Amino acid sequence: MLEKIENRTAEIAVVGLGYIGLPTAITFANAGFRVTGYEIRKEVVERINSRKAHIVEPEIDELLKKAVESGNLRATSDPDDIRGKDAYIICVQTPLNEDKTPNLGYLEDAVRTVARAMKRGSLIVIESTVPPLTTIKMAKLIEEITGLKPGEDFYMVHAPERVMPGRIFEELVYNSRIFGGITPESAELAERLYRSFVKGRTFKTSSTVSEVVKLMENTFRDVNIALANEFAYLAHQYGIDVFEAIELANTHPRVRIHTPGIGVGGHCLPKDPHLLVWPARDDFGLIRLAREINDGMPLLAKDLLFDALKTVNLPPEKAVVAVLGLAYKGDSDDTRNSPALTFVDEIRDEVAEVRTHDPLVGGTHENLEDALRGADAAVIATDHTAFKSLDWEKLGSLMRTKILVDGRHVVENPPVGFVFKGVGRGGY
Numbered sequence: 001m002l003e004k005i006e007n008r009t010a011e012i013a014v015v016g017l018g019y020i021g022l023p024t025a026i027t028f029a030n031a032g033f034r035v036t037g038y039e040i041r042k043e044v045v046e047r048i049n050s051r052k053a054h055i056v057e058p059e060i061d062e063l064l065k066k067a068v069e070s071g072n073l074r075a076t077s078d079p080d081d082i083r084g085k086d087a088y089i090i091c092v093q094t095p096l097n098e099d100k101t102p103n104l105g106y107l108e109d110a111v112r113t114v115a116r117a118m119k120r121g122s123l124i125v126i127e128s129t130v131p132p133l134t135t136i137k138m139a140k141l142i143e144e145i146t147g148l149k150p151g152e153d154f155y156m157v158h159a160p161e162r163v164m165p166g167r168i169f170e171e172l173v174y175n176s177r178i179f180g181g182i183t184p185e186s187a188e189l190a191e192r193l194y195r196s197f198v199k200g201r202t203f204k205t206s207s208t209v210s211e212v213v214k215l216m217e218n219t220f221r222d223v224n225i226a227l228a229n230e231f232a233y234l235a236h237q238y239g240i241d242v243f244e245a246i247e248l249a250n251t252h253p254r255v256r257i258h259t260p261g262i263g264v265g266g267h268c269l270p271k272d273p274h275l276l277v278w279p280a281r282d283d284f285g286l287i288r289l290a291r292e293i294n295d296g297m298p299l300l301a302k303d304l305l306f307d308a309l310k311t312v313n314l315p316p317e318k319a320v321v322a323v324l325g326l327a328y329k330g331d332s333d334d335t336r337n338s339p340a341l342t343f344v345d346e347i348r349d350e351v352a353e354v355r356t357h358d359p360l361v362g363g364t365h366e367n368l369e370d371a372l373r374g375a376d377a378a379v380i381a382t383d384h385t386a387f388k389s390l391d392w393e394k395l396g397s398l399m400r401t402k403i404l405v406d407g408r409h410v411v412e413n414p415p416v417g418f419v420f421k422g423v424g425r426g427g428y
């Protein structure tokens with residue numbers, strides 16, 4: 001296997017071609033490996049084979065074209081096409097159920113598919129973010145299905161993905177990576193495989209440490225954002241701008257306060273803290289409280305909107321509200337767990353009309369001007385670059401009432417003639 005990795009003849013199957021799996025498959029293919037991408041959504045398979053990415057990411061179209069045209073990447077939804085591969089890289093989603101417990105159904109299905117396709121000596125890598133101890137459980141599942149012994153007859157690793165949407169192809173190469181093996185040999189093999197394109201530092205550990213590391217990283221961010229959000233609430237009570245206060249506090253050499261906003265979304269941050277504590281015996285107050293604070297932020301934005309409507313004596317049930325941005329983060333088309341959607345749900349039944357406009361998300365008003373024409377309030381819910389340089393004084397002339405609520409600190413100076421509110425912007 002090592003020799004096959006060194007001379008790029010190892011055959012790879014990537015299972016799940018979403019935000020993580022597709023860029024990973026493309027990157028391995030462009031590093032010289034023959035890659036088969038296995039995906040259950042047939043329309044995604046068709047798009048990829050016709051060289052059109054189904055996700056928005058800088059450079060993805062050129063890199064996908066290169067990978068497919070070189071003959072190194074092919075997508076399929078036929079499990080027979082991934083039989084007998086040297087390495088399987090699992091990148092399926094690991095969401096939460098309604099009750100906030102992990103839904104490992106996609107992962108288990110993917111592992112079963114791999115178990116039926118793999119051969120003795122295959123390396124199986126789980127890139128998906130999973131609750132602690134899952135990789136060992138999945139190795140046992142493979143043993144039950146195949147009779148092969150984990151660590152002896154096949155290698156298994158958790159190799160968490162740390163990329164940030166919008167910078168995926170750069171970060172795939174330059175981020176440091178953790179390889180958590182169920183045995184040291186497993187970790188070694190995965191490290192060698194990924195070294196074919198990773199230029200960042202690489203570390204080997206056990207699969208459980210690796211699972212915890214990934215979850216700690218996102219929990220750290222979630223808890224710190226919750227603290228920043230709590231500071232935002234305080235800023236409203238004290239009539240100050242939290243962003244000015246944070247900038248000044250961050251001049252301290254050992255302080256780095258995160259950025260408050262309308263909420264925390266995406267596939268990862270809202271779920272990973274739950275995955276971290278789920279298998280544990282005891283309850284973990286701080287981590288859960290942080291989740292509650294972050295989940296509650298769309299309600300602060302709603303309060304700000306309703307305050308503004310009160311200022312102009314407009315009853316909410318008569319107000320037309322335009323929400324700008326549905327994606328959970330700037331310059332992305334990803335709306336999973338987006339606080340913008342929660343915000344829309346929260347106000348929908350209480351106002352006359354909610355319109356949405358997101359230049360990267362389908363099914364919304366295509367045109368910003370159309371969304372704002374005759375509206376009483378604009379609410380910025382995503383920090384898309386396109387929203388940072390808007391001429392509000394001009395756009396205001398299209399609106400029936402000039403209310404602007406900034407949920408993402410996109411507007412530095414409140415535009416003249418507007419009733420302005422912003423998350424963390426006390427004093428307006």
Ligand SMILES: NC(=O)c1ccc[n+]([C@@H]2O[C@H](COP(=O)([O-])OP(=O)(O)OC[C@H]3O[C@@H](n4cnc5c(N)ncnc54)[C@H](O)[C@@H]3O)[C@@H](O)[C@H]2O)c1
Nearest residue numbers: 016017018019020039040092093094106109110128129161
């Ligand atoms: N998106 C990110 O920024 C990010 C960053 C780091 C880690 N992660 C983790 O990576 C994992 C994948 O996330 P994502 O954003 O790429 O998810 P995604 O939903 O975009 O992609 C998952 C893909 O897997 C496919 N799939 C589901 N079950 C399958 C099966 N049994 N066989 C084949 N294909 C199957 C789905 O149809 C989908 O296309 C998650 O665990 C996530 O937590 C994501």
